[in-house]
Amino acid sequence: MFEHKIIFTGPVGAGKTTLIKAFSDDAPILTEVRPSDDVANMKDQTTVAMDYGSVVLDEETKVHMYGTPGQQRFDFMWEILSKGSMGLAILINAAAPDPAADLRFYLNAFKGLIIDEHIPLVIGINRVDKKNPNHDLEYYQAVTEEFRDDIPVLMVDVREARDVRRLVMTLFFTI
Ligand SMILES: Nc1nc2c(ncn2[C@@H]2O[C@H](COP(=O)(O)OP(=O)(O)OP(=O)(O)O)[C@@H](O)[C@H]2O)c(=O)[nH]1
Ligand SMILES: [Mg+2]
Known part of the structure; x- marks a missing residue:
């Protein structure tokens, strides 16, 4: 069996913990606490260290998934x-005030992996209002193209395993 490690990052409330909870084969390991700052206005729990879950994708591939905390202080x-x-x-x-700025921020924060190491990368746009999306894919692609021209951008609902x-x-x- 090939074992791979991938990481999920992105801003507070983007859905990293939700994704790992929804997709892990076994009960995930989470480090969530009640927020002590204004994140409490947004949600009851925030990640302070990491999320971990694993999934067997097919008979030869197991994926170890790590979610980062969104808060910059971590x-x-x-x-x-x-x-x-x-x-x-x-x-x-996608429902945040300026999702393009959020995307640019995380692309910069992980520039070492993205540019120097040229690691496989995908962007997942979550919490899209399907009936009335704020932004189309081109809006996000305009940002990814500032970094690399081979970055796939997908609209997803991370609560859906599919x-x-x-x-x-x-x-x-993309490997
Ligand atoms: N409306 C809507 N809500 C969603 C969707 N996906 C996740 N959520 C909700 O949005 C919130 C996402 O929170 P988390 O999964 O804790 O976000 P996180 O990225 O782990 O955040 P931090 O750990 O604080 O960095 C939860 O309250 C979810 O129930 C979605 O597609 N639509
Ligand atoms: Mg989290």
Whole structure:
């Protein structure tokens, strides 16, 4: 069995923990606490160290999934979790005030992996209002193209295992 490590990053509330909970074969390991700052206005729990879950994609592939904390004050974990990773997925909350700025911020924060190491990368746009999407794919692609011209951008609902599988498979196809 081939074992791969991938990481999920992105802003607070983008859905990293939700994704790992929805997709992991076994009960995930989470480090969520009640927020002590204004994140509490948004949600009851936030990740302070990491999420971990694993999934067997097919008979030869097992994927170990690590979710980073979104809050910048825990950014020391980002580098730790990045070590040895074969792929990176950036999740974006489409309902946030400025999702393009969020995407640009995370692309910059992980520039070492994205530009220097040229690691496989996929962008998942989550929390899209399907009836009335704020932004189309081109809006996000305009940002990814500032960094690399081979970055797939997908609209996903991370609560749906089928969508997460599509996101993860896209990462594998770009290897
Ligand atoms: N409306 C809507 N809500 C969603 C969707 N996906 C996730 N959510 C909700 O959005 C929130 C996402 O929160 P988390 O999964 O904790 O986000 P996170 O990225 O782990 O955030 P931090 O750990 O704080 O960095 C949860 O309350 C989810 O129930 C979606 O597609 N649509
Ligand atoms: Mg989380």
